[in-house]
Amino acid sequence: MGRLSMTLGSILLVMALASSQDLPTVYEYYTEGGITSGLETGSNQFILNGKDITLYSGSIHYYRVVPEYWRDRLKRMRAAGLNAIETYVPWNLHEPKMGVFDFGQGGNDFSRLLDIRQFLQIAQEEDLLVILRPGPYICAEWEFGGLPSWLLRYPDIKVRTSDPIFVGHVRQYLDQLMAQVVDLQFTSGGPIIAVQIENEYGAFGEPTEIKDRVYLGAIRDAYVENGIRELLFTCDTPANSSDTGALPGYLQMANFNTDPEIQFELLKELQPGMPLMSMEYWTGWFDHWFESQHNFGNTPENFARYLQTIFNYNASVNFYMFHGGSAFGFMNGANVFDFFPNYAADVSSYDYGAPLSEAGDYTEKYTRAQELIALDNKVQTLTPSPPPQNPKTAYPAVTMQEFITYDQIIQQIPTELVIQIGSVTNMEALDINDGNGQAYGLVVYRSQIDLSTTAQLQITGRIRDVAMVVVDGEQKTKRPASQLALLGFGYWTQENSTFLLEGAAAGTNTLDVIVENWGRNNFGQPSDFDQRKGLYGELAVDGVALNDITAIPLEFKSSWVQGLTGWQTLAGGEALSGPLLLRTTFSITGAPTDTFLDMSAWSKGSIFVNGFHLGRFFHLGPLRTNYIPAPLLKEGLNEIIVFEHYLPADQLQFTDTPILE
Known part of the structure; x- marks a missing residue:
């Protein structure tokens, strides 16, 4: 513990020496003398190239x-003194x-983010x-732990097992991925x-x-047969699972x-003489909506x-x-x-309380890590100075200018995606997208029925995950006011839930359950990975099953969002109710900077910036802002x-600081 007693001047001296132009880089x-070997496990010590x-x-x-x-x-x-980085790879x-x-050229919404080689x-x-941590399962507070939703089209598939169907798809994925990086x-x-x-x-x-x-x-075989020669490893929390998830050897x-000492002492018992490493020293944590x-x-x-103990x-x-970033689009996990509310969705920010914030800003944990690494590192290499913080701007508020109604949205869904399904089924089972089903977003279950008198909607089973009821284009469900909403209709918490339908016009009505x-x-027991979404029980009105449903x-x-037409001018003071789309534009003079959208005054939904799906928002938080990186502007x-x-x-309000609450 003597290293902790060094003065600030000593720390600065160590850092200054590490910045000397006379020092080699990590790679140098x-x-x-040339590369003869990779990372190896010596006696209680990692060895790289000897x-x-x-x-x-x-x-x-x-x-x-x-x-x-x-x-x-x-x-x-690198400026913090790190000599390595780690990344997961999202199969989905x-x-x-x-x-x-898709490794960057697929023309998909996320293609721009996928050039792993670069x-x-x-x-x-x-x-x-x-x-490199390729998966096939990554957890990462990421949608389905990185597994593709189309796997769920196999009724009896057992993910993360030697199930031949699952392993066959894993092998095809790893073959493609390894070709990119071998x-x-x-x-x-x-x-x-x-x-x-x-x-x-x-x-x-x-x-x-x-x-x-x-x-x-x-x-392991897929890696080796694809030419991977570097060190292979597994990771777990030994105090919880010992070596039950490890591969011998x-x-x-x-x-x-x-409590690093507890985990490391167990590792020393499980694999004596091997070097110790925390593959995940959790610097912070993540948030769920409704918290x-x-x-x-x-x-x-x-x-x-705890870092000093390590x-x-x-x-x-x-x-x-070390830097969490954002769960763009619908990609949050x-x-x-096994306790109420039994399910909790992650927010779109993955700030994580990490040394670098979601926007890349330095935090106190960055400084602490930088100082302790400088004291611990016995190999002095050329370490750059930390780059300056990126500027942030609270752009002026902008008024929403145009809107498209719910009915107009539905009318512009491509006809090949609108299918007759009879009774309800989960979104992954829908016969769309070249046989891959629906992966993300929302699904509308539509039926034509006479609702001119008060009737009761009944949903057998559980909603996966949140439902709205719209009749003739009018929202019938209420904006959730507090966590108590989870005790009522429209959420996964309720089994065999009911909803009173009233106030519909005479004649045939359009009933939509969205x-x-x-x-x-993204984490848990095998049963927790049965993650089919939508409805897959029965939809009924006054006890009569609906068997002529359109999905x-x-x-x-x-x-599709960028190609929408029929935008109507928003009149001042006009009262609108969702579901609907609203649009506005605003001008930036000069180079854009990072900014944040403060969505506190809105209710629930998604944001698209210049066509890019930024993520979700929800007025009950805890997250109040959505980070907009300057390159999206x-x-x-x-x-x-x-x-x-x-x-x-x-209006849309901008701020130059995040509100994570």
Whole structure:
């Protein structure tokens, strides 16, 4: 603990020495004389190309950061003293349709974020080694833990097992992914020093149960047969699952946010003589909608205290997250619990209380990590100075200018997506999108029925996840006023729920039950991964089942949103009610900067900035703002479209600081 007693002047001296132009870069130091070996496990110590190395790594997800900012964020990470970064790889984005792969050129909504090869090359250019965690399951508070929703079209599929159907798709995905990165291994002159076999597999099932090692072996084989030569490993929380999710003969690492000594002592028992590493030292935590306040995770003081304990064990560390970024679009995950409300969807910000904020700003945890790494690191390399903070602007508020009604939205859904299904079925089972079903967004279950007298709508089973009822284009469900809304109709919490239909016009009425996928579960037991969304029980009115239902997907793909027509001018003081779309434009003079939209006055929905799906908002929080990176804006005229479920505001408010509450 003596290192903690060093003065601030000593710390600054260490940092100054590390910035000396006479020092080698990380790559110069570890490749001097040529590359003969990669990362290896020596006696209680990692060795890279014959030299001892302590890994100071940080998690960053390239698909949560606009690519124009990849280099910016990586520079900040290297300036903290990190010598490596870690990233997950989201299978669901890279194979959005079965057998159709996208590594940046797919023309999909997220294609711009998916050039993993370029990201890894930039990491190397910024003097950072890479730990790659390809999945197929990643958790990451990401939609379905990164698994593609089209897997759910197989009625009896068992994900994350040796189920031949699942493993067959995993192999096809890994074959494609490895072809993108195999030549970027360290022993080939690239940045990748280690590859994860599977992720927190010990948590998948009962704690004492040995997990499916045939499945783990199949993933290992896929890597080896595709030419992966670097160190392979698994990670779990040993105190919870011991080595039940490990593959014998391969290094285990530990995930935790407190009490490193407990986890490391268990690792030492499980694999004596092996180097220790925390693959996920949780720097903060994440938020769910409906929670009362933002979860910052560890305080900076505790963060530093546990980090020092890690270093006292001569252990390596990967900060999860070092920079969280954003869950753009519909990509947020969710968690399932065995207590009320049993399900909770993650917010769109993945700030995580990390050393670098969602917008890339330095926090107190950054400073603490930077100081402790400088004290612990025995290998002095050329370390750059931290780049300046990126500017933020609170642009003037803008008034909403135009709108499209719910009926106009429905009329513009492509005809090939509108299908007759008879009785209700889950969105993944819909025979659309070249046989891949509906992945994300909302689905409308429409029926024509006489509702001129008061009637009762009945939904058998549970809603997955949130439902609105619209009759003849008019919203009948109420804007949720508090967490107490979860006790009423329209939420997953209620089984076999009912809703009173009243006030409809005489004659045949159009009844729409709109169900939103608020995010598929990303962590838990095998049963928790049955994440089919929409309705899959029975829809009835006054006890009579509706068997002539039309399914209308509301996928909100960017190209469709940008191509909408029929916008009507919004008159001053006009009272509108959702579901509807509203649009406005605003002009920026000069180069745009980062900004935040304060959505506190709105209700619930999604935001599109210049066609890009920024994410979700919800007035009950805890998140109040949506981060807009400057590269999504442009000099001159910019467009923002809001899909509002309930009651809209008449303006969009900007701020230069996030409101996470």
